[in-house]
Amino acid sequence: MSTKKFPNLVSQFLQYVKFETQSCRESQDEPSSPNQLKMAEFLVEELKSYGLEDAHIGKGGVVYASLDAAKGFEDCPAIGLIAHMDTSPDAPAVNIKPQIIQVETGDVLLNPEKQIYFRENDFPEIKKYVGQEVIFTDGTTLLGADDKAGVAAITACMAYLKDHPEVIHAKICVAFTPDEEIAKGTVNFDIPCFGADYAYTFDGGEIGTLETENFNAATAMVTIKGVVVHPGLSKGKMVNSIKLASRLIGAFPEEQAPETTEGYEGFIHPNKIEGTVAETSVRILIRDHNKEKFEAKKTLLKDLTRKLAEEESRADISLTIKDSYENMRPYLEKTPKVMEIVREAYRQAGIPISEEPIRGGTDGARLSVRGLPCPNVFTGGLNYHSVYECIPIPSLEAAAEVALSLVKLSAEVKTLK
Template sequence: MSFNSPLSFTVTDRFLRYVTIDTQSDPTSVTFPSTEKQKNLSRLLVDELLAMGVQDAHLDEFGYVYATIPSNTNKQVPVICFCSHVDTAPDCSGANVKPIVHKNYQGQDIILPDDPTQVVKLTDHPDLKNQFGHDVITASGTTLLGADNKAGVAEIMDACYQLINHPEIKHGDIRILFTPDEEVGHGVDHVDIARLGAYAAYTIDGESAGNMENETFSADGARLIIQGVSAHPGFAKGKMESAIKIAGEIVAALPDELSPEHTDAMQGFVHPVSIEGHVETAGIDFIIRDFDEGNLKSHADVIRKTADEVLKKYPNSAYTLTTSQQYRNMKNVLEQHPEIVANAMEAINRTGLTAKLCSIRGGTDGSRLSFMGLPCPNIFAGEHAFHSKQEWVSVQDMQKAVETILHLCMIWEEKA
């Protein structure tokens, strides 16, 4: 089915507005959400939804935005939910973002004006080869752009606008969910699954146009605590066993072939993400990733064996290693509901793109939602080079994401 009249897209204007709001999350915070400023965007989204006529749009005490586009069909259609996160990554500043639209991209280097050393090059970003003639949006060189995941937020918001203004698009109840703190691993800690009441959900948080992701890493965290021996440095000979130096030796001794910088495709990794400590005690935090959940234990064993080997040189020191579950591969759940992915693939194809089923070398809110009883694959948002000053997205890819959401709503109604 086509639309009765051409879509008058609002996604670009929304995106350019949203990225100027600083919503960076904080992994060291003990509050939820981790930063209060994330709610500044969430409150704006509620205001815009209410202005559209979405009567139940609201922000709850945890910083989640919930809303419903009511069904406009007599059919009994499964309730579906679209989800994106409002926060941006702690890796790179999200304050004072100045988005720039580079119209009619033709393959040239894009020099970011506030830091001319930041150059977006076709050779470094091969997906730009699909953007000739498109309008590419970047930041100005000193911040990330925030396409991860404000592109998804803007696309869902535009889709809401289109659903309300195009009654010929038949659909069941559509739930909307905007989450905080996805970038720090807590995005769905307080989601009310019963309130959503959905059969399936889709995060709009993927990369290249046409990509459909049904598989993520399984993920654990690990913390290695090293207990060394402290002594006065002036009288330390034969006595001191520095926990800091032991930590450094352990990190240096980890096998290269199991590091993020030496793995790709379906390979997992062990990655030390922070070290802190003193002579007597030091701690190393790791993230452990693999598509095969069974490999997580063996990856943790690599840390343990490496520590055992290093500590042979330090007979009076010791360590403890604890692991904790973070998220699991959503494919394990989605395989039980093949129509959820199949409908999204069909929706992408209806836009004129070629749907491509992919795996994510990471996780999304959908990973955890799937294991909370809400199966949730990931649809492209057009994001590229996320968490960096060279992050970019194209206007035309965002518009295709909006169309995909609309077609997906129609497909669930058609098949009901």
């Protein structure tokens, strides 16, 4: 893709990643971290400069903006473009130092001082991008391409439309959400305020991927209260909650762990444990594309917890399970036209399509369940939620190209039926 079409795309992206917008699972604030509002305020002013004069921050920190339809195309269904501003809490995200490196065969030295390498053997997919300029970090933080690459693709598209008023299109609705990484991106999302009849999240992975189904997801919390006695006098008396938590985790089937599964295979994943002898809590993610298998995993966790409580009756063990989001596929199947449009956008942008399930979730999944069909488009990044996160520049440009193709196609859509 030519950088001439989106001349400020890379600089925009590099500016966005400097905002510290890591979301916080433990926070009750909306958004969960105040710095997300700083980026929201910046984006509002940027969108206004592109002619989206109604850009504003709504409840909870969601950014909304719209661009009127070209004259004569006001009756076309309004299209929505969505990305999220926050970055994952699963890796360091403060003082991000992006760098552009042209990839050649072999390992990439990210940090000479700390001798941090991006190892080709560990991340073999990088071989597909030999000869391309790729944006990395210095190996000490994540990059934030998830999902500031999506934000950049959308704003670059808006900038293009400002410079090319001859492009005809339906009404365009733009939204940038906070807290997607902690499953709260759409808690305050106002669909009527947004104004779109159908939409696309730009929050996917490698170039060409198109995602129309995702995990059913739930989060479980197990709390174990033990019995504390001085360790020197504890024989037959102490009940160590840490050891009980370890026993529970050890009972999880290894073939249902994220590190042993792929594709449509779901998992049970303990991703946080903290505690003392007296009390330990374990947070567990439950995921599966298949609804029946998803429910079976919940049942398995309930059975394992109950068995542990029976084996150690002196402990107080509790379990809560809260659903996070559903698979969007059954909801997207109700409006197949939305998928036809995005597939055509890939073709017009010259991007081969690779449709695959998301091993996670998106704001689009939650919005699809709420009645706004919203498939997920690639942004081009690799190794999200990791200090080895990176994004090839041509892939980022391709995401912006798909956004522009969707906008142009919107003028041809007369109905979603």
